[in-house]
Amino acid sequence: MNELRYTETQILCGMREMWERDQTELFFLPRSVPFQPDDRIDEHMQSRILKWASEAIDYSDLVDLYKSLQYCFRFECTREEWSDCFRLDVYLDDYEEWERLYAADFTFxxxxxxxxxRATAISFEPVNIIGQECGPAGAFCGIQELVREVKKRPREFGPSTRIRDVLKGNAFIFFWMKVRWITKQRAPKLSSSWLKLETNVVFIMLACLLCIGAIVFSLQKDPLYFFYSAFAVIPFWILVGGLMERLLDPLPPELQTFRDLAVWMAELDDEQILPEGERG
Structure with a gap:
């Protein structure tokens, strides 16, 4: 039996999710322009570097890109395979020749x-239960495998378990990122305010430290007061950030449990989630 494969469209959706996840969340820096499928990867990567930084991507950036793709899509690949596919060895030896002969093929x-x-797809096809096909049950089996991909030794859970009771932090973010690209971005997007929660907490913590430093300096107090205050402020805001991440729910009311998600995925058109090899 042939292994199931994700479609090109699903992979492109996953690459967009990955690019968006990796881009900076600092409010004073411009957001990168989303790529188009036929854009060259090296040119798009260069466009994400601020002009005043005076930096340029190099051979190692292009070669190591496959590591990020491996992590996201769970496939086996050697550095040599990736390099040979796009002739990055020529890029290293003679950039002008690579630009002339091979660069046009280095696209998303x-x-x-x-x-x-290379990536083996997770199956979400209906399963047979007491002689009848059940779409939600098949989707739930796929979701279980998806959870195991993003979290080692997850706690046992059933269809009625709340998603956020099992997955938190980066495990939840990567899980939902996978759900989005597998469904070709039909799943709702997590709010940017929730995704930037950690960054915002860090900024608030730094602002507090600056205020404390300014007060200590203006009152000409012993500098030790600043360090004592910092030891109190930093753990406090780390605790606040952790509590907010756990208490705030980024999921919509209709997708709170694994059953909700399984039913929703089962109701999608087969063309939205079934990988190559499962479509009838």
Missing amino acids: RRAAQFVAE
């Missing part, structure tokens, strides 16, 4: 095809 679409040929 071609990278998606490279991944699609």
